[in-house]
Amino acid sequence: MRVLISGTSKGIGRAIALMFLKHNHEVIGLDILNTTIDDPNYTHYPCDVRNIGMLPEVKDVEILINNAGVQTNSIDDINTNLVGLINTTNKYAFQKKIKAVINIASASASTGSEFPYYAASKGGVLSFTKNTALALAKYGATCNSISPGGVIGDANKHILDNKELYDKVLNESLLNKWAKEEEIAQFAYFLAIYNKSMTGEDLLIDNGEKLKANFIW
Numbered sequence: 001m002r003v004l005i006s007g008t009s010k011g012i013g014r015a016i017a018l019m020f021l022k023h024n025h026e027v028i029g030l031d032i033l034n035t036t037i038d039d040p041n042y043t044h045y046p047c048d049v050r051n052i053g054m055l056p057e058v059k060d061v062e063i064l065i066n067n068a069g070v071q072t073n074s075i076d077d078i079n080t081n082l083v084g085l086i087n088t089t090n091k092y093a094f095q096k097k098i099k100a101v102i103n104i105a106s107a108s109a110s111t112g113s114e115f116p117y118y119a120a121s122k123g124g125v126l127s128f129t130k131n132t133a134l135a136l137a138k139y140g141a142t143c144n145s146i147s148p149g150g151v152i153g154d155a156n157k158h159i160l161d162n163k164e165l166y167d168k169v170l171n172e173s174l175l176n177k178w179a180k181e182e183e184i185a186q187f188a189y190f191l192a193i194y195n196k197s198m199t200g201e202d203l204l205i206d207n208g209e210k211l212k213a214n215f216i217w
């Protein structure tokens with residue numbers, strides 16, 4: 001399959017790219033940063049998803065994974081996480097080779113917690129996922145989102161490096177742990193390759209954080 005992924009230079013996007021490469025797919029990565037992936041099946045385009053005019057011409061994308069994101073607590077969260085994701089979807093998804101679009105949202109989209117611009121950007125991703133699913137149906141393609149809770153990786157280094165803070169956030173989850181980047185990549189792989197019948201839905205991968213509630217009697 002020809003798989004286009006945004007935000008492949010670091011973190012979850014890089015893990016998703018490596019997962020598809022491991023299974024011999026052709027991967028095209030977009031990122032504002034240079035890549036550290038060295039694989040003959042990987043092509044990297046340095047570009048900014050906020051600027052649709054900068055996006056490279058890539059034909060016949062079969063799987064689109066919109067992953068690039070920031071958490072700046074400013075309007076840029078909307079510009080990157082939502083407008084950027086709409087840009088790449090409009091550029092690559094609506095053509096007859098497309099089979100699946102996967103959007104990386106966040107648990108924040110359903111809980112409303114975290115920073116205001118970030119929560120709003122990810123809530124928008126959930127609505128846009130449904131909108132895209134409606135528009136892609138005529139190609140027989142699906143569109144779903146994945147909403148991770150806490151993920152172990154550099155983006156959360158300030159928490160992971162502070163034991164007291166990390167213990168505190170782990171205590172918020174039912175399973176008392178965070179997910180690994182590779183686990184999020186496995187969900188993306190499943191939605192891209194195996195899923196044929198679910199569309200317009202969101203997978204919440206939060207270790208039971210939303211479910212956890214104290215029963216007071």
Ligand SMILES: NC(=O)c1ccc[n+]([C@@H]2O[C@H](COP(=O)([O-])OP(=O)(O)OC[C@H]3O[C@@H](n4cnc5c(N)ncnc54)[C@H](O)[C@@H]3O)[C@@H](O)[C@H]2O)c1
Pocket residue numbers: 006007008009010011012013030031032033047048049050067068069070080081084104105106107147148149150151152153154155156
């Ligand atoms: N890490 C978590 O705990 C967590 C939880 C929920 C959701 N998410 C979401 O997962 C996605 C990946 O996050 P991550 O933790 O891997 O972050 P990260 O910062 O490690 O990686 C994000 C990647 O996106 C790229 N990027 C940022 N802005 C860009 C732009 N304008 N154009 C092109 N590329 C751009 C960055 O250069 C980077 O390579 C994001 O959408 C994030 O909101 C992460």
